[in-house]
Amino acid sequence: MTWTDITRPQYERNYGRYASDCTDEEWALIEPFLPGDKSNGRPRTTKLRDVWDAIQYMATTGCQWRMIPNDFPPMSTVQGYFYEWRERGLYHEINHALVMTAREKEGRKSLTKCRCN
DSSP states (O other), X not given: OOOOTTHHHHHOOOOSSXXXXXXXXXXXXXXXXXXXXXXXXXXXXXXXXXXXXXXXXXXHHOOOXXXXXXXXXXXXXXXXXXXXXXXXXXXXXXXXXXXXXXXXXXXXXXXXXXXXX
């Protein structure tokens, strides 16, 4: 794909704190996969969208854990969620759902099985 005057604005990311931050539309697709509040213990004070954005920031920039900017949740919090979600297979689930959404938007047939593993 080449950038044109029509396609470039569709893919520009000039919002949020960082270019890697997800849009409201992207967040609406991702949020249902993330764990809800626990029924016992301390209530969660960290916003999962901030955790997600921090993980995306790291994936985009390739920075080290300790180099996550201070306006994200603490490094240890982000790292904990990252490893927990990885072990649960959450990233594969989210990737599959996003691929299926993109295929449907393009009018293509949905795949019944994820080929991402």
